[in-house]
Amino acid sequence: MSCSITLKELSYENSSKKIFENVNLNVGHEEKVAIVGANGAGKSTLLRVIAGLEYSYKGDLELFHNKISSKKEYKKFRSDIGYLPQDVNDYFLCPVVIEDVMFNLRAKGINKEEAYCKALNILESMNISHLKDRTIFDLSGGEQKIVALASILITEPKILLLDEPTNALDSSAEKRVVDILNSIKKSMIIVSHHKTFIQKLAPTVYTLNKNGLELN
Ligand SMILES: Nc1ncnc2c1ncn2[C@@H]1O[C@H](COP(=O)(O)OP(=O)(O)OP(=O)(O)O)[C@@H](O)[C@H]1O
Numbered sequence: 001m002s003c004s005i006t007l008k009e010l011s012y013e014n015s016s017k018k019i020f021e022n023v024n025l026n027v028g029h030e031e032k033v034a035i036v037g038a039n040g041a042g043k044s045t046l047l048r049v050i051a052g053l054e055y056s057y058k059g060d061l062e063l064f065h066n067k068i069s070s071k072k073e074y075k076k077f078r079s080d081i082g083y084l085p086q087d088v089n090d091y092f093l094c095p096v097v098i099e100d101v102m103f104n105l106r107a108k109g110i111n112k113e114e115a116y117c118k119a120l121n122i123l124e125s126m127n128i129s130h131l132k133d134r135t136i137f138d139l140s141g142g143e144q145k146i147v148a149l150a151s152i153l154i155t156e157p158k159i160l161l162l163d164e165p166t167n168a169l170d171s172s173a174e175k176r177v178v179d180i181l182n183s184i185k186k187s188m189i190i191v192s193h194h195k196t197f198i199q200k201l202a203p204t205v206y207t208l209n210k211n212g213l214e215l216n
């Protein structure tokens with residue numbers, strides 16, 4: 001199987017305690033996998049490791065069959081990864097919605113007009129074009145979450161790591177996110193506590209617990 005993400009005997013501990021251990025996982029090309037587990041089980045920390053934000057793990061992390069052993073090696077794959085954090089408060093780089101959604105495209109050298117058109121298209125497809133001129137910090141938690149998702153999807157990463165993508169969304173926004181994510185053929189790891197959301201999206205569900213990842 002062609003794998004986008006492979007984890008072998010991955011473990012992580014911070015200065016005070018072991019967060020998770022014995023984590024083994026293969027996420028195939030365009031496969032959608034969900035991870036559930038109790039509060040504090042280490043789901044967000046695991047996603048942060050895969051997203052290249054925590055390096056002091058033990059075991060193997062491979063992206064597209066390349067073993068990642070350092071920050072430098074991760075750099076080559078950073079643009080392939082779209083990571084939505086659980087808390088999007090610190091995520092935004094520009095104060096205005098449309099500018100923020102354009103930001104990653106502008107950073108890739110795409111000119112302002114093209115970036116603007118693409119940003120508007122993605123906001124329309126997600127039914128949030130009415131927010132385009134709003135200040136990010138005046139948006140509700142759910143609105144912020146869906147804007148953050150737009151700014152990730154616009155760069156068309158090969159892998160999506162989504163930490164509780166629907167935790168502040170109302171039912172119609174959640175349905176929109178389900179439809180959007182179902183229409184995207186990419187490898188994904190989705191962390192969520194919402195069972196019905198997961199059922200609509202990911203055929204494979206694991207629980208993270210003290211033994212590692214167990215198939216549900
Ligand atoms: N920056 C940090 N410093 C110290 N401990 C941390 C830090 N981040 C997380 N932890 C601890 O690591 C453990 C795992 O946290 P993590 O956020 O990964 O859990 P989670 O499974 O995502 O939980 P939830 O379902 O509540 O989001 C928790 O005990 C938490 O207190």
Ligand SMILES: [Mg+2]
Nearest residue numbers: 043044045086
């Ligand atoms: Mg979490």
